[in-house]
Amino acid sequence: MSAPILRMEAVERHYESAGQRIRVLGPVDLELARGEFVAIMGPSGAGKSTLLGLAGALDRPDGGAVFLDGQKLWGLRGDELAALRRRKVGYVFQDLNLVEGLTALENTRLPLELDGLARRKADPVALAALERVGLGELAHRFPEELSGGERQRVAIARAFVGPRELLLADEPTGALDSLAGETVMRHLRTACDGGKSALLVTHDARHAAWADRVLHLVDGRFAHDNASVGGR
Amino acid sequence: MGALRALLRVEWRNHRRHPWRTALLVVWLALPSAGLVAGWALVRTVPDDKREYIAARYGAADLLLSQVREPVFEAASTNWPADASYTRFDLGEEVLATNSGPRLVSTLAFEPGALEPKGLACGIAVVKRGRAPVGTGEVALSPSLLAAKRARLGHEVEWGGQRVRVSGVAVLPGDLRADLVVRELVRDAPLGERRVLVRYHPSFGRSWGQELQRRGIEWKDRRSGQGPHRQDRMESAVVLLVASFGFAVAALVVGAAVSVGLRRRQRDIALLTSLGTPRFLVARAALVSIVAVSLAAAVLGAGMGALGAALVHPVLPLVVGRLVGELEFRPLSFAAAPALAVVFSTIAAWPAILRASGLPPRVALGLARPLREVSGGVPWWPLGVAGAGAIAVFTSRPLVDGGTPGSIVFGSILGILGWASAAGGLLRLLGRGAGRWPLPLRLVARDAARAPLRNGAAAAAVLAGLSLAMLLSSLSGAVQRAAGEAGAGRDATLTLFLAGALGMGLAVVAAATALNAVEAGPDRRVLVLTGASPHTLRLVEGARAAYLALVGGVLSVPAGLLPTLGVLRLADVPLSFVMPWPELTFALLILPTVAFGLGMFVSFLLEPRRTHDRAPLLTPNP
Structure with missing residues (x-):
């Protein structure tokens, strides 16, 4: 069995607020296998977004360790973390996913371009990613010329472009109508069926149902100790 | 009245939430106010009065x-x-x-x-x-x-x-x-x-x-004994003209800052109007806010000006080479500073206020970011004005008495105005054609194209100063060459003028860049998430500053040199064109490079030193 794409061991995170140290997460353990699609549900303030930030090397834990594709994140410099985000992790949020000054194709090829790949090599890869989410014909449109659902699909295409294997999604359907939301979830599911992995934070049980596993986070801890237990 | 008070409270809190943006307005309006009060007082002490x-x-x-x-x-x-x-x-x-x-x-x-x-x-x-x-x-x-x-x-x-x-x-x-x-x-x-x-x-x-x-x-x-006739009116006119120019440049920044601030509050404003707040009340509150800031800035600036004049007065004889009179402050200057500050800032802010308060709530609430115009064609009208200016300059005929015809001056002014007005359109055009440019430059070109008025004005400010510097330098060089003084040293006044033009250009570019960077904050977040390294982010901010400086510098070349060619053509003695290399080097190389370096440096200063020092990019839930 191959190593998990994401492993979190006894991860904790605190914030300072009004002079008080508040624990918002942990300690929690989590493993995400390659090709697995996990949804995390929970009430507001449960620590879902914090967990996602830690998983994607956007934030550092106060305790425990995070391993991404077998590499421990602790101690990496800013440029090393940036390289990790370019090559391993993709993000999709509720809004503000795309750079407004770049077309759909340019947004999709952004991680490849940032990684120094020549445009003539990056363009076919990005175009293929866009076509996988059904947006090949809109490749040269700017974000403001796209609908909310189309923007989220561009973000998904970018999240999985090139060698990236892990998608972290924070309420990606929050600002969409139900039909567009379903379309986004179907694309996520398809990507995971193709070998990619996804960690989805959502409030919507219907969307969570697309996942292989659903975890409930309450007051910074998983409600059931089933974080590493597979099953749909 | 109660509703207005509530809205003013919102405005006040907004200033407190964004103290740097408010400080930017205050500084830009305080400087010309200080210049007006100090300049008027000091100028009066320099020339001989009758006594x-x-x-x-x-x-x-x-x-x-x-x-x-x-x-x-x-x-x-x-x-x-x-x-x-x-x-x-x-x-x-x-x-x-x-x-x-x-x-x-x-x-x-x-x-x-x-x-x-x-x-x-x-x-x-x-x-x-x-x-x-x-x-x-x-x-x-x-x-x-x-x-x-x-x-x-x-x-x-x-x-x-x-x-x-x-x-x-x-x-x-x-x-x-x-x-x-x-x-x-x-x-x-x-x-x-x-x-x-x-x-x-x-x-x-x-x-x-x-x-x-x-x-x-x-x-x-x-x-x-006939003393020299005191040129009080002329002095006052010159001081007011120079101060007005300073306020006009400040107004560019004020208009841009207000525009950015209101765009970022678009949803709040839409929420207020959707709750039944009349649009005129929203506009009035924003207007009162900008008037209050302008007044405060002018009062602060007048105080700084009075203090500065008192400090400069004792050393003024060393500068002007003569003993100077007693320092006398003009009461009118203390009234003119706030009046000009309010008038210029209100005029500059009004279009943005109207646009923000007039946006339908459903549009404002339904968009994650404001809808902006990306496309744009060739700016034919402004280029036409610049062309008309060139024609006026080149078709001028010498006056019978040997004087310089007014069409040269008129054409030169038309040229500068035309190129300056074309700046916004050219930025849009460049934004459209940036598809094959390197990523940092493409991003900043497209960002600049999204606010063509604001960025065009910044480029125009660079253009205005540098084109005049080129014109003066080129003419001075031609006269020196004709007088056989080609090897003579450069006039100190020209150097001072160039330094002033560069200083003003850098200051305006810095303000416009800061506002562009604020607006591009969400894009920066996406870049970070997508894996842009800190170095790439610094490159983007450097390119953002250099781009406006370069566009202004490039446009200053035709705006500055065309009138020179026209004037040389009509001179009584044969004058040959002298390329103003120092000004060209500054316009096309040094100013953009300095702006680039400053942009990168400020970006470096602002970036978090360690990952966990930075606020989480995902919404925190403490």
């Missing part, structure tokens, strides 16, 4: 007798009353040997006590340090001569074949840099022209003057 003009010629006397021959004067003054007060002084020139060769210097010789504060010659020359010379063994020298003689107060110097002691440092009030020697007057050995200063005595009647004239002595009455 200073007459004091430099008559001292404290009432009558000045010139072309006096000593025996004739002695004969004429024999019958003067015993208590009549008068003093002689000589006015001449002599050649003085210095370490740098012989120099022609002015010599003034006074009778003992004449230069004392109550002496009749007080004001014709001033002994700044030491004392007036006594006897033939002493002289007072001007600072320039002391330097040329490498001497100091109390030293002995070679003078006319003998050693004399330097008893004081003397200057002419109207020209501190003049080469001047002050000596004690020797009655029987006049140096140059002898003059006599006389205090009026009641016994002097009409016959007194007639007697002098009969003996061939010219005399003038202090009261008939």
